[in-house]
Amino acid sequence: MHSVHVDTPGGHYPIHIGRGRLDTLADSIPADATSVAVVTNTTVAGLYGDRVRAALAATGKAVHWVELPDGEQYKTWDSLNRIFDALLGAALDRKSVLVALGGGVVGDICGFAAACYMRGVRFLQVPTTLLAQVDSSVGGKTAINHPLGKNMIGAFYQPQAVEIDPQVLATLPAREISAGLAEVIKYGMIADADFFVWCETHAQALRALDADAIEHAVRRSCELKAWVVSQDERESGLRAILNFGHTFGHAIESGLGYGHWLHGEAVGCGMVLAAELSVRVSGLDRAVADRIRALVEAIGCPTQAPDLGAGRWFDLMRVDKKNEGHRIRYVLLSELGGARLQAVDDDRVRPVLPGGV
Structure with a gap:
């Protein structure tokens, strides 16, 4: 144990x-x-x-x-x-x-x-x-x-x-495993680049529920979350990085109707959108964004977001606990393991949404 x-x-x-x-x-x-x-x-x-x-x-x-x-x-x-x-x-x-x-x-x-x-x-x-x-x-x-x-x-x-x-x-059905793995790989993106590389290497073992791989993934994920939560229990600062991909993901869940996509599926797709936005706004290397998309695909989560319509996307994303002063704030990456919260104007977000509207 x-x-x-x-x-x-x-x-x-x-x-x-x-x-x-x-x-x-x-x-x-x-x-x-x-x-x-x-x-x-x-x-x-x-x-x-x-x-x-x-x-x-x-x-x-x-x-x-x-x-x-x-x-x-x-x-x-x-x-x-x-x-x-x-x-x-x-x-x-x-x-x-x-x-x-x-x-x-x-x-x-x-x-x-x-x-x-x-x-x-x-x-x-x-x-x-x-x-x-x-x-x-x-x-x-x-x-x-x-x-x-x-x-x-x-x-x-x-x-x-x-x-x-x-x-x-x-x-668990395979779909539930994939949804859970979205949260696992998130920790590598926001806090531990070495763990991200480990997930890239072990993606298929994780999907197959290899006992040693799953236990390591669960333990390391809990260690990273415990580290963040112990520093910021009530999400006044650092803890917000745990929401990487969630601003987009929650909009997908709400926009399609709760239960249509699993939470982890929506978060996985949301991380792809957040990585694309990070390339445009935070200087994330294009090659890293491509690796993020590839890993989300490798764990079995969707990478193509539904077309909710630009107006609907922004209406949904404005109902988010991270927002301040009616400005939408996103968790963005400057590099693997380097996440921060940043307000971004809608005009800079539109090109990453379906259809580039």
């Missing part, structure tokens, strides 16, 4: 990475917990419900189960209220512990519920998708979506621990 530690003003906690961690969840439930509530979705419950129930039975505490529909389109107020209804109906108190068992949608909405219920109860992240293991489960961002913007309603709220079992990735 490997451990990575996250140290923020909002909480200090371990990320445990190891095969079989799903069966040892009882070890991470605080001894003073009065009960446990597992928040998951119907797909994950069918795959891992029995194992998790058996693991948590070892705590000797009452275990409650909350199942949500599966999909980004259900990351809403209605799903959040379903969790609150279940917690209140079971009379869970402030010493209860929530367990987020699932991908990024489950982790975000369960974490937001934990932040709100009785003004804050403890929770664990147990991510079951690659994207959640390397990104959304770490760092304490919790949220739900709004029709006008993704993740616009939420809170920074750190978990007690993150429990990562790479073996659960074997049940």
Whole structure:
């Protein structure tokens, strides 16, 4: 087992990475917990419900189960209220512990519920998708979506621990693996050029879920995210670089309708657009932008953005938490491992959008 530690003003906690961690969840439930509530979705419950129930039975505490529909389109107020209804109906108190068992949608909405219920109860992240293991489960961002913007309603709220079992990735469709790998390669682009080169070399092994390659990728991704988050918990500066490609990616998700493209697919394509913009604005070498496009293709994510229409692109990108004074700010690269946040006028962005409008 490997451990990575996250140290923020909002909480200090371990990320445990190891095969079989799903069966040892009882070890991470605080001894003073009065009960446990597992928040998951119907797909994950069918795959891992029995194992998790058996693991948590070892705590000797009452275990409650909350199942949500599966999909980004259900990351809403209605799903959040379903969790609150279940917690209140079971009379869970402030010493209860929530367990987020699932991908990024489950982790975000369960974490937001934990932040709100009785003004804050403890929770664990147990991510079951690659994207959640390397990104959304770490760092304490919790949220739900709004029709006008993704993740616009939420809170920074750190978990007690993150429990990562790479073996659960074997049940994921290939498309989900590719989507998760988009967040993996992002870390090389923004913070570790050597890791980017490693990803170029191991792209096919990662897609094939080679055990050693996946464990290394998950561990290094968590180390890099923990390093960023520990310096900037609430995204007042450095943490914004984690959003490389996300300004474009969130626009794709919102513009097409949540769930049409997977989050990682939209981010992968968004990183290609961000690299193109970086060539024009930040002096990124054309050869590096070409390598970024090639790696996004190699992991199986789309590189051709949908044509939303220029007006729609900018309307969607203006609903972004990084923006200030109605100016859209993008994470751009000057070189591999060199990311920064910069406001860019619309006229300089239009040529990189579909059709060059």
